[in-house]
Amino acid sequence: MMHRLVHPVAAPFPMLLIGCVGLLLGWTVIGLAGLVRPRSVVLAGRLLFPLGALLGLALAVLAGASLLGGGIERLILPIGLPNLPMHLRLDPLSSIFLLLLGASSFGISLFAGGYFRVGEGTAPGLLCLQYHLFLAAMGLVLIADDAYSFLVAWEVMALASYFLVTTQHRIAEIRRAGFIYLLMAHVGAICLLLCFGVLQGGGWHFTFHAMRSAHLSLGWATVAFALALLGFGAKAGLVPLHVWLPEAHPAAPSPVSALMSGVMLKTAVYGMLRVGLDLLGRPVWWWGLAPLILGLFTIVYGVLFAAVQTDMKRLLAYSSVENIGMVFTGIGLTIVFAGSGLKVIAALALLATLYHCLNHAFMKSLLFLGTGSVLHATGERNLGRLGGLIHRMPWVAWLTLIGTLAIAGLPPLNGFVSEWLLLQSFLFTGHLPHAFVNLLIPMAMALVVLGAALAGYVMVKFYGVIFLGQPREAALARAHDCGWLERIGLTWLALGCVALGLFPLQVIRALGAVTHQLVGAVVPQSSSHWWLLAPVPDRSVSYEPLVFLTATLAVVLMTVLAVRLTYRQRERRGPAWDCGAGNLTARMQDTAEGFGQPIRHLFRPFFQIERELPEPTDRAPRYRVVVRERIWRLVYEPISGAVEGLANTAARLQQGRISVYLLYSFLTLLVLLAVALLR
Amino acid sequence: MTHLPLYQQLLDSCAALLLLLSFAMLSQRRVVALVNLYAVQGAVLAATTLLLAWRTGQDHLYVSAALTLALKVMLLPWLLHRLIRRLQVHRDTEPLLNVSGTMLVGLVIVVFAFSLAQPITRLASTATRSAIGIALAVVLLAFLMMITRRKAVSQVMGFLSMENGVLFGAMSASYGMPMIVELGMALDVLVAVLVLGVFFFQIRERFDSLDLHHLESLKEHQ
Numbered sequence: 044m045m046h047r048l049v050h051p052v053a054a055p056f057p058m059l060l061i062g063c064v065g066l067l068l069g070w071t072v073i074g075l076a077g078l079v080r081p082r083s084v085v086l087a088g089r090l091l092f093p094l095g096a097l098l099g100l101a102l103a104v105l106a107g108a109s110l111l112g113g114g115i116e117r118l119i120l121p122i123g124l125p126n127l128p129m130h131l132r133l134d135p136l137s138s139i140f141l142l143l144l145g146a147s148s149f150g151i152s153l154f155a156g157g158y159f160r161v162g163e164g165t166a167p168g169l170l171c172l173q174y175h176l177f178l179a180a181m182g183l184v185l186i187a188d189d190a191y192s193f194l195v196a197w198e199v200m201a202l203a204s205y206f207l208v209t210t211q212h213r214i215a216e217i218r219r220a221g222f223i224y225l226l227m228a229h230v231g232a233i234c235l236l237l238c239f240g241v242l243q244g245g246g247w248h249f250t251f252h253a254m255r256s257a258h259l260s261l262g263w264a265t266v267a268f269a270l271a272l273l274g275f276g277a278k279a280g281l282v283p284l285h286v287w288l289p290e291a292h293p294a295a296p297s298p299v300s301a302l303m304s305g306v307m308l309k310t311a312v313y314g315m316l317r318v319g320l321d322l323l324g325r326p327v328w329w330w331g332l333a334p335l336i337l338g339l340f341t342i343v344y345g346v347l348f349a350a351v352q353t354d355m356k357r358l359l360a361y362s363s364v365e366n367i368g369m370v371f372t373g374i375g376l377t378i379v380f381a382g383s384g385l386k387v388i389a390a391l392a393l394l395a396t397l398y399h400c401l402n403h404a405f406m407k408s409l410l411f412l413g414t415g416s417v418l419h420a421t422g423e424r425n426l427g428r429l430g431g432l433i434h435r436m437p438w439v440a441w442l443t444l445i446g447t448l449a450i451a452g453l454p455p456l457n458g459f460v461s462e463w464l465l466l467q468s469f470l471f472t473g474h475l476p477h478a479f480v481n482l483l484i485p486m487a488m489a490l491v492v493l494g495a496a497l498a499g500y501v502m503v504k505f506y507g508v509i510f511l512g513q514p515r516e517a518a519l520a521r522a523h524d525c526g527w528l529e530r531i532g533l534t535w536l537a538l539g540c541v542a543l544g545l546f547p548l549q550v551i552r553a554l555g556a557v558t559h560q561l562v563g564a565v566v567p568q569s570s571s572h573w574w575l576l577a578p579v580p581d582r583s584v585s586y587e588p589l590v591f592l593t594a595t596l597a598v599v600l601m602t603v604l605a606v607r608l609t610y611r612q613r614e615r616r617g618p619a620w621d622c623g624a625g626n627l628t629a630r631m632q633d634t635a636e637g638f639g640q641p642i643r644h645l646f647r648p649f650f651q652i653e654r655e656l657p658e659p660t661d662r663a664p665r666y667r668v669v670v671r672e673r674i675w676r677l678v679y680e681p682i683s684g685a686v687e688g689l690a691n692t693a694a695r696l697q698q699g700r701i702s703v704y705l706l707y708s709f710l711t712l713l714v715l716l717a718v719a720l721l722r
Numbered sequence: 723m724t725h726l727p728l729y730q731q732l733l734d735s736c737a738a739l740l741l742l743l744s745f746a747m748l749s750q751r752r753v754v755a756l757v758n759l760y761a762v763q764g765a766v767l768a769a770t771t772l773l774l775a776w777r778t779g780q781d782h783l784y785v786s787a788a789l790t791l792a793l794k795v796m797l798l799p800w801l802l803h804r805l806i807r808r809l810q811v812h813r814d815t816e817p818l819l820n821v822s823g824t825m826l827v828g829l830v831i832v833v834f835a836f837s838l839a840q841p842i843t844r845l846a847s848t849a850t851r852s853a854i855g856i857a858l859a860v861v862l863l864a865f866l867m868m869i870t871r872r873k874a875v876s877q878v879m880g881f882l883s884m885e886n887g888v889l890f891g892a893m894s895a896s897y898g899m900p901m902i903v904e905l906g907m908a909l910d911v912l913v914a915v916l917v918l919g920v921f922f923f924q925i926r927e928r929f930d931s932l933d934l935h936h937l938e939s940l941k942e943h944q
Contacts, residue, residue, distance in 0.1 A: 705865070709862075720841075
């Protein structure tokens with residue numbers, strides 16, 4: 044028997060919610076306006092996308108206000124099928140994700156305004172429609188309060204993003220990537236449909252309110268939870284349902300990749316939290332083990348594959364898989380703690396989860412946009428043909444550096460905060476009243492640490508190969524920096540990373556409303572110092588990002604000064620890293636393949652490797668390595684084989700002869716008549 | 723032997739005639755003769771309807787009889803004859819099952835239809851209730867004919883004959899269907915023949931033949 048927590052009474056007039064609905068409508072209108080002159084880049088890029096960005100900012104402000112207010116607003120719109128109005132609701136959980144959507148889409152839309160141009164793919168105006176429909180659908184997913192609106196919005200989101208992914212639809216490879224994405228999206232959607240079917244619990248009311256008060260037996264509740272994990276896991280990219288991510292992200296235009304990776308994956312996290320912690324009431328503790336184990340596996344799997352990639356967007360896609368693993372690990376921990384009645388610690392784990400979602404939205408969008416600028420400037424996605432771009436594209440390079448450091452989990456940026464919080468919450472598993480589990484989970488923490496460390500390794504590779512060293516191709520000398528709209532977009536996202544890193548306390552206070560709503564507790568703030576993050580009062584762990592930043596800056600400044608003072612008059616500039624030998628060529632530097640080699644070697648069983656080694660006597664040696672996922676052969680090929688076999692069996696019915704078809708209906712008729720006769 | 727009233731004897735004879743005509747169509751291989759048989763079947767149907775209308779005094783049956791006469795005895799046979807002349811089809815090729823075999827299967831089907839109709843016959847209160855089995859048999863025999871023929875024209879004949887059976891069944895069980903349904907069906911049949919006529923020309927143009935086994939090449943898997 045599940046009972047939901049008692050929530051505060053709804054506000055009488057849903058002002059903020061109406062504002063949000065208005066903004067989503069605004070996005071739709073902006074999208075439609077793109078159709079007025081579909082081939083005009085000026086209209087879409089210079090007017091509509093920046094306008095959409097402003098709406099995103101407004102949405103972030105509204106969501107922020109709602110989050111600080113902590114109230115719940117409801118609205119019923121008579122739209123849709125007869126007797127099936129649209130229920131909408133704005134509560135802290137929706138608000139935090141709306142904030143994420145609005146704030147990161149502000150930067151992404153500004154960037155997109157400068158990014159899209161007329162190519163051979165979809166016209167800019169049509170792209171504008173798809174893009175803004177995608178945004179509006181994601182917003183609707185977050186405020187939907189009945190299964191019907193939720194699924195409609197969910198599907199609009201999937202379809203709009205499918206069309207965005209296949210922008211370059213004349214390339215067969217991209218169409219294939221789009222198909223895989225669409226397929227996985229539909230598999231997930233079927234799971235969700237079934238999940239809501241179970242959640243209504245026999246009352247046949249599909250509002251979330253009815254689902255909260257439905258009484259499910261333990262078995263059915265578990266089924267609902269498993270279906271939700273499958274459905275939302277497929278959207279989020281939980282291994283082994285992640286296969287669409289490394290295909291779709293490189294295929295999509297960069298702002299779309301940023302939006303999908305930064306925001307859309309988070310809607311799946313939102314759905315998981317909504318179903319797991321809200322609709323199902325108080326969860327059973329061992330449910331959490333499933334997302335926990337899958338999440339841990341996803342972390343390691345994602346980061347290992349990221350380490351061996353040679354396509355920069357594919358690398359980022361695998362890095363997204365890893366980060367989603369972190370988030371689901373956090374969800375798993377939250378459920379384990381909440382189900383065991385440890386509310387405050389559950390709140391801590393949930394806090395880490397939400398914080399990581401916010402962080403990832405900013406840093407991954409920033410990185411994807413950075414790769415977009417590189418792609419535009421050089422026309423190259425292959426890491427083996429990039430390099431030394433920091434001199435040609437200083438804006439992109441320096442802003443991307445912030446994202447790189449953040450995602451590598453270095454203080455004082457934001458990635459560190461959420462990973463630190465997650466590790467902190469791992470340390471409390473000793474309090475769990477279940478033997479073995481409280482022993483095993485801290486060991487699993489080692490995997491998180493491994494993931495975080497390898498993520499740093501991956502980011503060194505990503506940044507070093509693209510921006511540092513010497514250009515590997517002559518054409519790179521013509522690379523140009525990005526335009527002013529793109530600069531604003533990138534700067535906004537970078538600022539987000541810095542702010543989330545420097546002011547964790549304020550963020551955590553704002554997130555209190557969400558943890559209160561979902562697990563009924565708030566992480567206590569022991570310290571009265573506004574800069575000191577000490578989430579656990581009775582322990583002496585604390586983190587002071589501002590102090591850290593100040594100290595680091597002081598050390599750097601003092602070093603520079605000391606060097607200047609000591610070696611005054613004796614400085615000279617020379618080429619970096621040539622060890623005095625001179626004549627370094629681009630082929631002497633470490634390549635993406637070379638950098639990933641140790642990982643490929645150490646974790647060999649994970650990969651399916653095809654390698655071509657050159658002959659020692661070869662004058663123009665070429666080295667080629669292709670790393671594939673074993674999961675295709677282990678999971679997906681048997682499934683597709685079985686489906687094809689079944690389809691071929693069924694296809695035998697198709698004889699092509701009308702007589703045979705007539706015979707089918709004749710025999711059916713006879714059998715039915717005979718059945719009627721015998722009864 | 724019980725003494726039946728005259729009209730009942732007439733009705734039963736008509737029903738028997740219909741069944742006989744169905745068998746005749748099943749065995750007939752010449753397409754022109756097939757159309758003639760269809761016209762005769764229509765005429766018998768019209769006569770039955772007229773008889774029933776006179777006996778039961780239901781006015782709408784007169785209309786139905788007139789409709790049957792106009793459509794199935796005159797218009798459709800005329801259309802079909804014209805079609806056959808223009809398409810130059812006279813004989814169907816060897817059917818998929820030989821004539822005697824088809825006849826034997828037909829016999830089994832008639833027995834099946836009669837046993838099937840028994841419970842309905844007991845429930846119905848119409849004068850023609852004994853003919854329900856015959857009507858069912860006519861429908862199923864027409865279906866059988868569609869299965870065993872190769873030429874598109876013969877299949878259309880089967881389809882039309884089946885419609886006759888349905889109409890006869892409705893009449894036997896409940897003195898016909900509501901007028902509007904009957905009108906609709908008549909229109910349907912007319913349109914179907916016209917559309918299928920167009921199809922014949924298309925098929926012949928494409929494959930130089932009306933033999934339907936050419937359509938087998940349209941299936942997806944070879």
